[in-house]
Amino acid sequence: MTEATVAAENLTKVYRSGRRLVRALDGVSFAVLAGQTLAVIGESGSGKSTLTRLITGLERPTAGRILIGGQPARLRSGRPARAQLIFQDPAGSLNPHRKVWKSVAEPLRHLDRKARRAAAAAMLTRVGIDSDRHGDRPGRFSGGQLQRVAIARTLVARADVLLCDEPTSALDVSVQAQILNLLRELQQDIGFTCVFVTHDLAVAQVVADHILVLRDGQVREHATAAEFFAGPRDPYSRALIAATGRRTQSERTP
Numbered sequence: 491m492t493e494a495t496v497a498a499e500n501l502t503k504v505y506r507s508g509r510r511l512v513r514a515l516d517g518v519s520f521a522v523l524a525g526q527t528l529a530v531i532g533e534s535g536s537g538k539s540t541l542t543r544l545i546t547g548l549e550r551p552t553a554g555r556i557l558i559g560g561q562p563a564r565l566r567s568g569r570p571a572r573a574q575l576i577f578q579d580p581a582g583s584l585n586p587h588r589k590v591w592k593s594v595a596e597p598l599r600h601l602d603r604k605a606r607r608a609a610a611a612a613m614l615t616r617v618g619i620d621s622d623r624h625g626d627r628p629g630r631f632s633g634g635q636l637q638r639v640a641i642a643r644t645l646v647a648r649a650d651v652l653l654c655d656e657p658t659s660a661l662d663v664s665v666q667a668q669i670l671n672l673l674r675e676l677q678q679d680i681g682f683t684c685v686f687v688t689h690d691l692a693v694a695q696v697v698a699d700h701i702l703v704l705r706d707g708q709v710r711e712h713a714t715a716a717e718f719f720a721g722p723r724d725p726y727s728r729a730l731i732a733a734t735g736r737r738t739q740s741e742r743t744p
Contacts, residue, residue: 495683496522496545496573496651500554503540503707514540516707517554522651522700525677527684529698529715531691531730536704538687542653545685546573559650571597573651574644578659580636584628590614590639591624597647613642617672634665641672645680652677654686658693670696691734695719703727 501518504511515537522528532538543549544556547564556563558572574597577583584593594614595606614624617638628636637657644652654673658666670693677684686697694701694715701718703711703726711724722728 495524495559496528496685497557498541498544498554499557501541501544501551501556502553503537503544503549504552514707515544515551518704518707518709519554520702520709520712522683522685524683525681526699527677527686527697528700528702529686529688529694530702530704531688531694532704533689535706537707538704539655540707541704542575542655542685542687545651545653546571546575571647572649573653574647574649575653575655576637576640576644576657578656580633580640581628583640584636586628589625589627590619590631593628594639594643594646596643609646610642613646614639617642617645617676632665633661634669637661637669638672641669641676645676645682648680650683652682652684654684654688656688657686659688659690666693673697691731703730 498518498520501515502513503515504513506512518537518541520528530538530541540549544551545558545563563573584590591607591610591614595610598606598609601609611621611624615621619635619638619642623631628639631639658669661669673684674697676682684697686694688694698715701711701713701715702709703722703724705726711718711722711727713722718727722731
């Protein structure tokens with residue numbers, strides 16, 4: 491069996507809000523095999539954002555654990571994180587005063603300047619940013635181009651895991667398709683594992699090998715994408731599909 495790159499084991503996260511405790515995640519378990527994509531679906535407050543922070547190592551769980559490549563997820567001083575995050579708003583994650591190649595090279599602080607610049611230039615070109623644009627600042631790029639820059643920054647350090655937090659929701663439909671196709675091509679080429687947080691079931695159906703449905707910090711369904719879209723077992727999952735006007739395969743079959 492292929493080794494799981496990301497594994498959550500009985501993951502629980504509790505926050506204090508005034509005098510009360512809020513259980514953002516409650517006993518969440520799953521595994522993502524190397525080179526595959528897990529789409530995490532759920533409404534606001536379901537625990538999706540908490541899950542991404544735990545996978546990146548920005549926060550630690552109250553109970554349970556997250557493993558990346560069999561090791562506990564944690565940030566390492568002076569070294570790029572094994573899980574890198576692509577944000578919904580790429581402009582907000584890039585320094586507006588810094589040339590884009592320098593932003594892409596940021597995770598490579600352990601290398602000398604020449605090596606950082608060469609690696610950044612190669613990755614920017616790979617995601618479709620022409621070499622004569624590498625010295626431009628973010629304000630000169632469109633939203634889709636900025637997301638390509640953000641993707642280059644996450645991949646330049648050869649991360650094992652790419653975390654995508656609604657990375658196409660702010661883009662036009664045509665640009666969204668381009669970014670999704672780019673991510674699939676890069677995944678096939680490089681082989682990274684992906685956790686893709688989205689509220690868009692159409693996007694999840696395009697990118698995902700497996701689907702994880704969260705509600706109130708708990709797993710309501712975990713299935714292959716084919717099984718989920720053919721006919722989810724959980725009533726909440728069925729309600730999510732119905733809310734989009736989509737019909738499952740079982741509903742379309744007379």
